[in-house]
Amino acid sequence: MPTGDRTKPPWLPPRRFIRLAWSVHRGLYRAFGGRVGLWKPRKGKWGTLRLTTTGRRTGRQRGVIVAYIEDGPRLVTLAMNGWGEAEPAWWLNLQAHPEAAADLVGGRRTVRARAATGEERARLWSRWRTLEPHLDAHAGRRPSETAVVVLEPVPSDTDARR
Template sequence: MTAATDLHGPAHVARYLETDGEDGYHWRNGTTILILFTTGRRSGEQRSHALIYREHGDAYLVVASKGGADAPPAWFVNLQADPDVEVQIKGDRFRARARVATPAEKPEMWATMTEVWPDYDQYQTKTDREIPVVVLERA
């Protein structure tokens, strides 16, 4: 069986959901993972993504980096079209509303995220796209 730290994409999501995060919540370099459920903007189908997150007050932060690609991740484009999402953290699945951090909020939130995943800074140097921090607030 693949170690939880080697999981990616659909395999990571599947193992996380099967085990309520027992496998897949703790990931690489001390990071923790949530599952974000968005609605496909064209298909209307539910999509799920395993993302590094940090708590921020009553909200949760994720970064729409896609490794520094010039195009944003599909999940981000989907939540821009429909910000009503679901989030699962371990066995707790709940409705949330997604928004992009404001210019005033972003520096602190970015620092919170790069503290746990320093590669985000490197990803930003690879693209002219401003990589957003997404705030997930319980609905």
């Protein structure tokens, strides 16, 4: 008869492998001029986008490729840093400078970032959970709650003049 919960957390590759995989992904994106490395979400799958933020300390443009889902016109990602303990630099940059650019398969979009809270966060987390069955276990490895980041479209100047 079992005594206590002894289930092992789901396996994750070593941190250096996760970092290497994302570096290769970014390298392929750059090498092919953005024609490879991004894809739209499909039923039961997340997509990838390239997010360009403004560095909180340097003011320089910084690019990162992240997984995302769509929530109406909004794009939603998780500030997870490969399930490492630290907050990802791109999320810290967005907290300082919320406006960013999202490169998608269909083109570039200007967005404004914010953290989902309350019921919205619970709803979006639940949607991610359907795509990633071990989401809660992986998030439990982090010392703080994983932010659900909502990227809201910013109307362009031409939209505002209409």
